[in-house]
Amino acid sequence: MGHDDAWYEHDGRSDIWVGLRNAHVWSALGWHDIRQRYRRSVLGPFWFTLSTFIMIGVLGVLYSTLxxxxxVTYLPYLGVGLVIWQYVSTVITEGANSMINSAFLIKQIRMPLSIHVCRIVWRNFCILLHSLPVVILFLLAIGHWPGITFLLIIPGLLILLLHGVWMGVLLGILCVRYRDILPIVTNFLQVAFFFTPIMWSPELLQDRAWIAHFNPLYHLIEIVRAPVLGTPIHLQSWVWSIGFLIVGFVAAQYLMQRARHRLTYWL
Structure with a gap:
């Protein structure tokens, strides 16, 4: 089966794979979204970076005191955590709305449903890549030069990117079928923010540090934050992140096969 045939003849079993393969489609759509969002803006997507920088500065001064x-060490820790959290939380909320917001395209054009999710993931990943260097530049400014472990940021970012795909597919389909799930997801993220080591470190919990270690969102942040800060990544974080990724894609694939042919009727 050729590349063009796969595009038109995909089904629930091959939807996610075909969607991921057509990177030229979802990357172009993602860039188009960014250009439209910041049209006629002087700073463009760097407005998001600037607002993140201001938030890090204000919260850093406040919580480092509390x-x-x-x-000097707390600001980079907080900065990377906030940047990654904003990516994860935005991908989850926008991914949950991905199928609903793309209803007009789904009803008119035959393409893999995962394309609409990849579009959102890529758009937010590009914004992440605009914001993360701010923290890295701050580290360089205070004389902290990352070692060879900094290269581990590459697989860490790749894992983050893939996590966004399965989350968007899974939640996107569920929110089409059950519209009450979206506000549940939004409220869950608000609570999860305070239970995830972003503004605080697990060591502060002492004998209750297991609350952080059993939080998969913490490990997703840690596989990127640790290389940037030059600290070792615990094996536990890799196991949680990769295991969570595999389980997530299995669940997304199962739901795609079961619900893809019904999605148009639910929209």
Missing amino acids: LKQDI
Whole structure:
């Protein structure tokens, strides 16, 4: 089967794979979204970076005082955590709405449903790549030069990118069928923010650090934050991140096969 044939003859079993393969489609759509969002703007997507920088500065000064942390080491920790959290939370909320917002395309054009999710994931991943260098530049400014472990940021970012795909596919389909799931997801993210080590470190919990270690969102942040800060990534974080990724794609694939042919009727 050729490339063009796969595009038109995909089904529930091959939807995710065919969608991922057509990177030229979802990457172009993602860039188009970014250009439209920041049309006639001087800074463009760097407005998001600027707002993130201001938030990191304000929260860093406040919480470093409350938690009695050294601000020089606390700011990068908080900065990377907030940047990754914004990516994850935005991908989850926008991914949950991906099928609903793309209803007019789904009803008119035959393409893999995963394309609409990949579009959202790529758009937010590009914004992530605009914001993360701000924290890295701050580290360089204070004389902290990352070692060879910094290269581990590459597989970490790739895993983050793939996590966005299965989350978007799974939640996108579920939210079409059950519209009450979206506000549940939104409220869950608000609570999860405070239970995830972003503004605080697991060491502060002492004997209750297991609350963080059993939080998969913490490990997703850690596989990127640790290389940037030059600290070792615990094997536990890799196991959680990769295991969570496999389980997520299996669940997304199962739901895609079961519900893809019904999705148009639910929209």
